Amino acid sequence: MAKPVQIEVWNPNGKYRVVSTKPMPGTRWINLLIQQDCRVEICTQNKTILSVEDIIALIGDKCDGVIGQLTEDWGDALFSALSKAGGKAFSNMAVGYNNVDVNAANRYGVAVGNTPGVLTETTAELAATLSVAAARRIVEADAFMRGGLYEGWLPHLFVGNLLKRQTVGVIGAGRIGSAYARMMVEGFKMNLIYYDLYQATRLEKFVTAYGQFLKANGEQPVTWKRASSMDEVLREADVISLHPVLDKTTYHLVNKERLAVMKKEAILVNCSRGPVIDEVALVEHLKANPMFRVGLDVFEDEPYMKPGLADMKNAIVVPHIASASKWTREGMATLAALNVLGKIKGYPIWSNPNSVEAFLDENSPPPAACPSIVNAKAIGLPVSKL
Numbered sequence: 001m002a003k004p005v006q007i008e009v010w011n012p013n014g015k016y017r018v019v020s021t022k023p024m025p026g027t028r029w030i031n032l033l034i035q036q037d038c039r040v041e042i043c044t045q046n047k048t049i050l051s052v053e054d055i056i057a058l059i060g061d062k063c064d065g066v067i068g069q070l071t072e073d074w075g076d077a078l079f080s081a082l083s084k085a086g087g088k089a090f091s092n093m094a095v096g097y098n099n100v101d102v103n104a105a106n107r108y109g110v111a112v113g114n115t116p117g118v119l120t121e122t123t124a125e126l127a128a129t130l131s132v133a134a135a136r137r138i139v140e141a142d143a144f145m146r147g148g149l150y151e152g153w154l155p156h157l158f159v160g161n162l163l164k165r166q167t168v169g170v171i172g173a174g175r176i177g178s179a180y181a182r183m184m185v186e187g188f189k190m191n192l193i194y195y196d197l198y199q200a201t202r203l204e205k206f207v208t209a210y211g212q213f214l215k216a217n218g219e220q221p222v223t224w225k226r227a228s229s230m231d232e233v234l235r236e237a238d239v240i241s242l243h244p245v246l247d248k249t250t251y252h253l254v255n256k257e258r259l260a261v262m263k264k265e266a267i268l269v270n271c272s273r274g275p276v277i278d279e280v281a282l283v284e285h286l287k288a289n290p291m292f293r294v295g296l297d298v299f300e301d302e303p304y305m306k307p308g309l310a311d312m313k314n315a316i317v318v319p320h321i322a323s324a325s326k327w328t329r330e331g332m333a334t335l336a337a338l339n340v341l342g343k344i345k346g347y348p349i350w351s352n353p354n355s356v357e358a359f360l361d362e363n364s365p366p367p368a369a370c371p372s373i374v375n376a377k378a379i380g381l382p383v384s385k386l
């Protein structure tokens with residue numbers, strides 16, 4: 001039996017008990033729950049990743065809903081415990097929900113929320129940052145400077161790659177992949193090649209229109225191509241950024257064979273999920289190809305890196321911070337809380353989970369709807385007419 005976990009309680013006499021497995025940024029999410037008669041319990045235990053047993057202890061005998069984190073294993077054990085405690089609402093504070101067994105949630109009739117729409121640009125900005133930092137060897141150069149090694153300007157010192165007019169490749173051109181593509185095309189006048197199961201029509205239109213604008217101004221237009229295979233992107237692109245969901249089809253999508261297809265001086269960025277890359281194969285590839293560079297926000301066995309990765313100068317590694325802007329993280333907390341609250345109150349689901357501005361406007365009350373429930377159809381939740 002796990003020891004009781006430490007909690008902070010808001011509005012102790014609230015009718016509905018909502019648990020958050022972590023303190024989350026901002027206070028609006030707490031206030032919105034309190035205003036709707038919720039007792040809010042926030043786990044303050046000094047432990048980064050809570051175990052299933054810890055969360056079962058937090059859920060206790062009576063719990064109406066839980067806001068959880070992407071590091072937690074939301075499977076049968078937790079949905080069963082939540083259901084036994086009378087709860088029918090769960091939300092990840094994340095857009096990705098590969099840590100959640102949605103079928104298990106369906107079996108217990110528990111709604112599963114996520115937080116799209118508020119983190120798209122913030123995450124794409126980090127992917128763009130890693131792309132530029134890798135191209136221009138920023139982290140290596142910073143370490144060199146701080147190490148007192150700089151003796152004066154030299155023609156060969158930290159020579160990197162120019163992005164302008166090169167080709168940017170995007171694997172998974174959904175919300176974040178498309179936002180990243182636009183940044184790289186517009187910011188660096190890169191040509192685009194992308195691979196996705198679906199056509200990214202809006203992205204294609206954007207690149208076409210931007211190309212026409214450049215042409216009208218006497219500049220070379222940018223181009224786009226939808227690749228018929230992922231290998232086509234890997235072969236042709238100079239910078240490749242990974243933005244698919246993590247599922248069975250994308251596990252080790254980038255493996256030894258696919259790394260070998262890429263240009264020797266290519267840049268690979270991953271802000272999706274670690275297991276999309278075979279990290280052991282990546283370390284070998286980085287060792288064998290010193291001009292190949294990577295920018296990684298996510299890792300196969302978080303919080304760990306595969307042996308050898310930390311020693312590679314041609315790798316930039318940051319700790320899963322792609323969505324870490326204040327506005328975004330506060331917004332994610334708000335959306336997760338409103339998913340749980342909406343299910344508790346019996347609200348319908350919002351008709352367009354990608355357009356969530358109405359929930360984020362601090363000056364007006366949020367709509368009476370759940371911003372984004374991924375299993376709404378499976379558990380029979382109606383769609384809002386608002």
Ligand SMILES: NC(=O)C1=CN([C@@H]2O[C@H](COP(=O)(O)OP(=O)(O)OC[C@H]3O[C@@H](n4cnc5c(N)ncnc54)[C@H](O)[C@@H]3O)[C@@H](O)[C@H]2O)C=CC1
Pocket residue numbers: 095096097116119123171172173174175176177195196197198243244245246249250271272273297298320321322323
């Ligand atoms: N590093 C971080 O902090 C963050 C990571 N993420 C990750 O990014 C992922 C994507 O987020 P969004 O863009 O909002 O999702 P999205 O659903 O809008 O886009 C995902 C795209 O991947 C495509 N896709 C799925 N399987 C594929 C395959 N086998 N090959 C090629 N494309 C495939 C889909 O068709 C879709 O267009 C999330 O699921 C999450 O895991 C999201 C936010 C922050």
Ligand SMILES: O=C(O)C(=O)CO
Pocket residue numbers: 070093094095096097119322323
């Ligand atoms: O939202 C997600 O999926 C993340 O990885 C963190 O923002």
